[in-house]
Amino acid sequence: MSILWFALLGVGVLIGLFTALTVVVTGLGVYNANDVTFWVLPMAGYLFFALTAAGLTLLSSLPSVFGMKQYYPMAKRASLLAGATLLVGVMCKALDLGPITTLFNTVHLVISPNLSSPIWWMAILYGFYFTFVAVKFYFIHNNKWHSMGGKTFAVLALLLMFMAYTALSIVFGIADARPGFFGHFTAIYFAVTALTSGMAVLVLASHAHFAFSGGMPGEQVPVYDNLSKLFAVLIGAALFVFILRAVIGFTSLQGAFDGFRYIAATGIYRIEMWVGLIIPFIMMIIPVVRRSRLGLILASSFVLVGMFFGRLVMLLGAQIQPMGNLAETRPAFVTYFPSMYEFGIILLALSLSLLIYSIGVKYLRLDATPE
Amino acid sequence: MPNYAMVIDLQLCTGCGGCIIGCKNENNLPEGVRWSNKMTETLGRFPNVRYHYRPTLCNHCENAPCVRGCPTRALHKIEGGITAHDPDKCIGCRYCMVNCPYGVPNYTWDRPHKEWQDTTELIEGATYSPKALVDAVDAKGWPIFNPDPDVGYKAIRPVGVIEKCHFCPHRVREGLLPYCVEVCPSHARVFGDLDDPNSKVNELLGMFRAERLRPELGTRPKVFYIREFCPCVYERSKGAI
């Protein structure tokens, strides 16, 4: 099983690497993007993975930073997952910039910074955030949870998560030209859904692991039981912000929300709503489902699929209505379907994050707690 | 230091698109990219129908959101308040495309003028292939390559960065007009210094009620439209139903 699983991930990584190489050599022309819909699937991948990482970082900090000691058994796992999702998230963004010549230009983030740009803050803060998450995991792995370094990097990773997350929210929040990004409401939407998708990854990764490794150690049952309940609450909260966003989007008289209303009538919005929120919420409030491993695996998978589509909904809602002179010779709403290369980037991100986690499960004793 | 602006007289504009073509030639724009553009609108019900034509370009906003949001200062202000772009600093993040309310920045998705690299002859042995033609006239990129914008910008911008109208600073510095103004056959475009009380742009702004695009966003565009063209007369009525 293990060999087959690693072989499968290897194939995914190889296909993904071929895609990434094509993008780096030829540029973004291989994506089905254009000047109207210019932030598409790879950007949705970035949002999905980076926000999931934010949720996981917070969860992994519960015992070490907030003193909720009962959650130690999941902290190392959450910490590795945070690093893996953050890495692939940043990779998705890098593969959404351009060919190698453009990637070289990123040196100007350091030598020609623009402090009034939220994108600049986001890039820099995510750089530090990833470093701190990696160093934090290093300390945890060496069982130095409570050393000076361990504590410092746990706090720093959390702090940088908040800062990077804030910068990301402001990127959309200040886009006055595109109210379809829902302005600063997006910060709230991101906060709740980031936590929900982080929790979904933790629930899925843990229970899938226990399913294949012969069950959950007895002493961890109350921990994961609590997490399941928390997961149910989080899906409920995500459903609440989803409804709030729908109310804003549907009741606004501004034409800028027509794109959102258009997207809301499509399949991807329905997937976000039904698969990502309503169905898993119903599943999770039924105690017998919430206590079953299969129920948890299914519900968390559903949430993640829905959240991914949700990121695309958010991006496309603000873009599919051509703006200014771009509306010339175009229909009121443009259509978009990802190219094989865009799917390839997501495949790479998914395979790579799963590979890192699987290596962690196999070699890094992810349920280790402080002695 | 001048403060450049443009006034477009909609009564003089015939909608010929000469500015669009002129800009493409002057700045070697790749297929599908337009710095100088247009917005049209058709209103009414047949037979009472009207077609409105408005030439557009970068508004060189005083309060440019594209400049504020650009992470590496690739978009920046140069002399005269021109919103300029440096392709060597551009990281292709396309945040300017999010922030510009007018749809001005274009991202170069493919190698520019790549169709001119085609070696297929239309009639074998009788016509040039696109590539042979470019080589024959010793041009770069496409046969009518203009090297002039190389001063301060890149004559042809590379793949993977954005590009946009720059008010032709390579011409303005030489005392010439931006090329769209130069080629406009009906003199509908007037370019000048807003800080010079005697400039033509100020004369026109002092005479006519000017309109700017999406002023409510606070971008303070520096392209002004005057004299919406309408030759019609109609019979007055008392609020007919």
Ligand code: SF4
């Ligand atoms: S029109 Fe757009 S690209 Fe030009 S200065 Fe204004 S915001 Fe920037």
Ligand code: SF4
């Ligand atoms: S695409 Fe280039 S010019 Fe536009 S905001 Fe990003 S770095 Fe600046």
